[in-house]
Every structure is written in structure tokens, then in C-alpha cells.
Amino acid sequence: xxxxxxxxxxxxxxxxxxxxxxxxxxxxxxxxxxxxxxxxxxxxxxxxxxxxxxxxxxxxxxxxxxxxxxxxxxxxxxxxxxxxxxxxxxxxxxxxxxxxxxxxxxxxxxxxxxxxxxxxxxxxxxxxxxxxxxxxxxxxxxxxxxxxxxxxxxxxxxxxxxxxxxxxxxxxxxxxxxxxxxxxxxxxxxxxxxxxxxxxxxxxxxxxxxxxxxxxxxxxxxxxxxxxxxxxxxxxxxxxxxxxxxxxxxxxxxxxxxxxxxxxxxxxxxxxxxxxxxxxxxxxxxxxxxxxxxxxxxxxxxxxxxxxxxxxxxxxxxxxxxxxxxxxxxxxxxxxxxxxxxxxxxxxxxxxxxxxxxxxxxxxxxxxxxxxxxxxxxxxxxxxxxxxxxxxxxxxxxxxxxxxxxxxxxxxxxxxxxxxxxxxxxxx
Numbered sequence: 001x002x003x004x005x006x007x008x009x010x011x012x013x014x015x016x017x018x019x020x021x022x023x024x025x026x027x028x029x030x031x032x033x034x035x036x037x038x039x040x041x042x043x044x045x046x047x048x049x050x051x052x053x054x055x056x057x058x059x060x061x062x063x064x065x066x067x068x069x070x071x072x073x074x075x076x077x078x079x080x081x082x083x084x085x086x087x088x089x090x091x092x093x094x095x096x097x098x099x100x101x102x103x104x105x106x107x108x109x110x111x112x113x114x115x116x117x118x119x120x121x122x123x124x125x126x127x128x129x130x131x132x133x134x135x136x137x138x139x140x141x142x143x144x145x146x147x148x149x150x151x152x153x154x155x156x157x158x159x160x161x162x163x164x165x166x167x168x169x170x171x172x173x174x175x176x177x178x179x180x181x182x183x184x185x186x187x188x189x190x191x192x193x194x195x196x197x198x199x200x201x202x203x204x205x206x207x208x209x210x211x212x213x214x215x216x217x218x219x220x221x222x223x224x225x226x227x228x229x230x231x232x233x234x235x236x237x238x239x240x241x242x243x244x245x246x247x248x249x250x251x252x253x254x255x256x257x258x259x260x261x262x263x264x265x266x267x268x269x270x271x272x273x274x275x276x277x278x279x280x281x282x283x284x285x286x287x288x289x290x291x292x293x294x295x296x297x298x299x300x301x302x303x304x305x306x307x308x309x310x311x312x313x314x315x316x317x318x319x320x321x322x323x324x325x326x327x328x329x330x331x332x333x334x335x336x337x338x339x340x341x342x343x344x345x346x347x348x349x350x351x352x353x354x355x356x357x358x359x360x361x362x363x364x365x366x367x368x369x370x371x372x373x374x375x376x377x378x379x380x381x382x383x384x385x386x387x388x389x390x391x392x393x394x395x396x397x398x399x400x401x402x403x404x405x406x407x408x409x410x411x412x413x414x415x416x417x418x419x420x421x422x423x424x425x426x427x428x
Contacts, residue, residue, distance in 0.1 A: 225302070
């Protein structure tokens, strides 16, 4: 597919002239998913761009050539005592402004090489993710802060894991509040940067960090709770972060021309990677908490739990997906979820406030408490009942923890759970 795009550009001929006009909106060709499941060149508008050659604007600022290294034996890292010092220690080379090349055709800028295609599409997808969280979940523009530094094809090395740079990934790196668009190797059909759903997933992590963690590079709840022993509170927060990122990524696909896609991962993860998309397909109704997964959630340290957060997160995401779709209130639910991230109201505290409240004892930050933050922000009774039923069923949250409590904003008495999943033995 990528070779076809490059060949298409060559056929246009060298019609480039003066430097292109950067005043937004700029009409440009980007790689967009078509109804046939292929990524094809489509004319789009970049509405927030201020430098079309350097690909920077109000949403993102792309930089190439960076080198980021995490090495526990690095003296600079060992001596870092502040988040700023840590960020400086791992950033071995800050890189430089990227330089995109274009061909002008009928007033539209066509990328003249593969990296320009990839970078333009990256910026476009970040802009779409920004629009989703602004327009659908009602986050004010001012809350997003400055444009996000986006490192394009950096060397990102976790020395303690592998001395070779990581490839085939895209991520939000809270330590220096940036996106990393890493080089691809195995995932060549649709590299992650051109998959709008994946970029929306990563953007969701940024929003979660901004709202739940108050934009902390090293979130206090995770730092305080990630001890050597069991870290149930930290494990729950990580699971919610991952699951809700998948749900928001799905929600963002509903604004595309080809419509909602519960398998947004499938266009990138294909062939021998098909299981990735299958395992996180939100439309599957057979997602159930198991006794072993619950035990892992409650008894593993955060390090030991690594990888399991996707399993618990998928339970959460698919349960909420079913509730939103069954009631026809998808966007209402998505707004309620974001509202649940940060709320100082005593009667309806957000995830940030609940984590702070239980800072000294993470065992009290349970699945029921975390789910309660979402439930209390759903005001429509029919939707609230559906959310309660799905969460009781698929996450196996005991009904008596959500109904009949002292908080009238939790589940209504009509919520009875479901019978999709087998009942688990009582904890302990």
C-alpha cells in the first residue's frame, strides 16, 4: 500500500514551486481509511497548522532525530531528583524541526516523499483526536495547554529491557509530556501513525494524564501505590486508562466517513498479529472477569501486572460499549466518562479525587469505587441502569457495592446485573 502511495505522488510530476502557504486551513493530501478498508490519499484540511513545512501548529509540533534513552545505570538519571531533571536526563538528543516536502496540484499540497505522507497524516490524526475530545467530550480548548511535542521516528531505548531501539509503536510519554511516533518494521500494511484510531487511543492517555493525574509526569497515585507488594489501586487505574483509551478510540472512529469501528486495530495489526485486534474488539459480548484475573488485579505489584491491564481494560471498555450502544447514547456516555475524570463536587467525586481520598490505603480504591466515578456522572436513568448492569456482569462487581449504598448517585434499585458471565466466588 505504501509503495502505491509513493508511486501515485511520482505520477503527479514535479509541480512544486515556492514554499507553500502555511496559513490555516491548509488543503493537503493525507492517508485516510476508505470504506474498502485501505488507506488511500484523500484531500483534507489541517485547521490548526501554522507551519506546514515544519508541521507545527496549535495541536502538535513535530520534531525528528531525537534520542530518548532510559538506563537505570545512567548517572544523569540516577542523579535526577525532579521530573524536569528526569526528562532532561533521558532526552539525549532533542532532535530538530522536521522538513516536509510537497507537490502542488490544483491548490492541494501532495506529500512528495513517504516521510512527508507519514508526518502529514500524523498531524492530521492528532488534530482529529483533539477535535473528538473537544467536540464530543466537551473539553475546553484551554484545558489542552500547549501544542504537544511529537517526536517523529526517534530512537527510543529501554536499556534494561533491550539495547536496540523500540519499533512498531506509538505512545504518549508522560515523563516529558510528548508523543512518540516510532519507526515501523513489522507493521508495514498500516504503520501506527496513519491509523487514526490508534492515535486517538494515545491521545486519550494524554487526556487521562491531564484530568486524572493533573498533568503530572509521574502520577502521584501510581508512584505512591506502586510498591514492591500488591498494588491493586495502581492496577485498577492503569486498567481504566487502557480500557477507556480503547473506548474513546472507538468513539473517535464514529466521526469518520467509514463509520464506527470496534476493530480499529485490525488495519494495522493483521496477519500474524490478528489476535491483537480480536482480543480487543469491543463488540464481543463474552468478556468476563475470571477468578485468576481478579486475583492478579488485587495481588500483583504494578510491575508484575504489566500486560494484564489490557485484559481488565477490555472488560471495562466492552461493558461500557454495550451500555452506550444498547441505549443509543454513545456520545452521552463518552461525555460522562470524561466528566468523571476530575470533579471536586463532594457528591460526585472524580477519579482524581477518589484516588487522592484513598492515597494512604489503595485497597480502598476498588473496582466498585472506580466504576462509581463513572456511574455517578451518568444522569440519564436508562443509561445509568445499563452501565450498572454491564459493569456488575462483566467486571463482576457485587451488586450490593453499587446499589443501596449511602450515595444516591450510584446505581438505581432496578439495576440487577446480568447473566452473561458466571458468578465468581466472594473475595477472600
